[in-house]
Amino acid sequence: MTSAPLPSSPSGTGLRVDAERNRQRVVAAARELFAELGIEVPMEDVARRAGVGVGTLYRRYPTRADLIAAAFEAKMSAYADAAQQALADPDPWHGFCGYVEQICAMQAGDRGFTTVLTMTFPTAKQFESDRARAFADFTTLVERAKAAGKLRADFVTEDMPMFLMANAGVLTATTDAAPDTWRRLVGYLLQACAAPAAQPLPDPPRPRQMYKAMLRATRHQRDRS
Structure with a gap:
C-alpha cells in the first residue's frame, strides 16, 4: 500500500x-x-x-x-523518558543500573550526545524542559536507591557526568577496534556503586566544577575531531 x-x-x-x-x-x-x-x-x-x-x-x-x-530534541526527550522509566521500576537499584546503562548506550551511539548535555538552548523551551525533568527524576532515583540500601551513600549526581566523561574516553580509544569495551567499563562502575562494596571515597567535585570539567572535556573532544 x-x-x-x-x-x-x-x-x-x-x-x-x-x-x-x-x-x-x-x-x-x-x-x-x-x-x-x-x-x-x-x-x-x-x-x-x-x-x-x-x-x-x-x-x-x-x-x-x-x-x-x-x-537533538528527540534524543533529549528520550533522555528524560529514561529517567522516568527508571523511576517506575519497583526495584530502585535495578532502575538505577538500567538508567546508567541506557544513558551510556545513548552516548555510545551518538558522538554529539555528551556535548549537547553541556549546552543550553534558552529558546528551545521543550528541550530545556526535558533536561530539567531528566535531572529531577535522576535525583529522585538516586535518593530512592540510597534509601533502599542498595546505592552507596556517598554517590552524588555529579558522579553521572563523571561516568559519561570516562565512557567518552573509552569510546574514543576503542570504538574502531573493540566497540563494546564501554559495556565492561559500565559494569565496573555499577559494581563500584553498590552499597555492599562501598569503600571511602575522596570528596566529590562541586556541581559548578563538574560542569566546567564537562565543558572542557567536550571542547577538547571537538578540537580533536
Missing part, C-alpha cells in the same frame, strides 16, 4: 509542504552527521547531505544552536 501524496497547500506548521519536507531532510542529515562526527560539522556538509542549498538551511535554522536543538 502506498502513501497518499502530500498536498501542495500549506501544512499545519504554516510551511509549504516542500519547505516542511526540506526541514525534515535538514534535521535528519544533522542527526546523522552529529552522531557520526560531532556537532562541529560544517553547516555546508549538513546542507549537502540533506540535498538542499545552504540558504535553505539558514532560513530555517539561522544559527548552529538552532539546528543542534532541533536535531
